[in-house]
Amino acid sequence: MPVTTSSGRRLASKQALLDAMADRFLEDFAADLPAGSWDEQLAAAAWRLRQVLLSHRDGARVMAGTYVAEPNTILLSNLVIEILQAAGLPPDRAAGPPLPRSTTCSATPLKNKPRSS
Numbered sequence: 667m668p669v670t671t672s673s674g675r676r677l678a679s680k681q682a683l684l685d686a687m688a689d690r691f692l693e694d695f696a697a698d699l700p701a702g703s704w705d706e707q708l709a710a711a712a713w714r715l716r717q718v719l720l721s722h723r724d725g726a727r728v729m730a731g732t733y734v735a736e737p738n739t740i741l742l743s744n745l746v747i748e749i750l751q752a753a754g755l756p757p758d759r760a761a762g763p764p765l766p767r768s769t770t771c772s773a774t775p776l777k778n779k780p781r782s783s
Contacts, residue, residue, distance in 0.1 A: 684728055687728050688728050688734050688739065689734050689736035689738045689739055691722055691725055691728070692718060692739055692742050695714060695715070695745075696741055696742070699711060699745070704750070708746070708749050711742075711745060711746060715742070747760045747761050
């Protein structure tokens with residue numbers, strides 16, 4: 667069943683809406699990530715992802731329920747792969763498992779965190 671967003675954009679289904687939301691959440695993810703060693707960059711990326719998930723109501727749940735191949739989610743995956751390759755991991759090890767699966771694992775505790783009003 668088609669879904670229409672508040673901006674008038676028509677999407678094919680509720681899942682398409684959730685996928686678009688997940689991609690939108692990550693729109694500014696890579697902006698101004700600090701330079702540094704690979705472990706500092708990876709920690710900064712993880713912290714930024716946590717901030718993104720907590721800044722949207724049910725952000726972790728929306729991200730965990732999607733496997734999106736849209737520009738911003740691909741950018742996030744590519745960023746992590748580049749950091750891991752800079753650390754010396756071969757491309758096949760740096761690229762797996764897919765980031766959304768690891769996001770699912772880390773998102774579980776976030777949904778139980780009380781939100782400040």
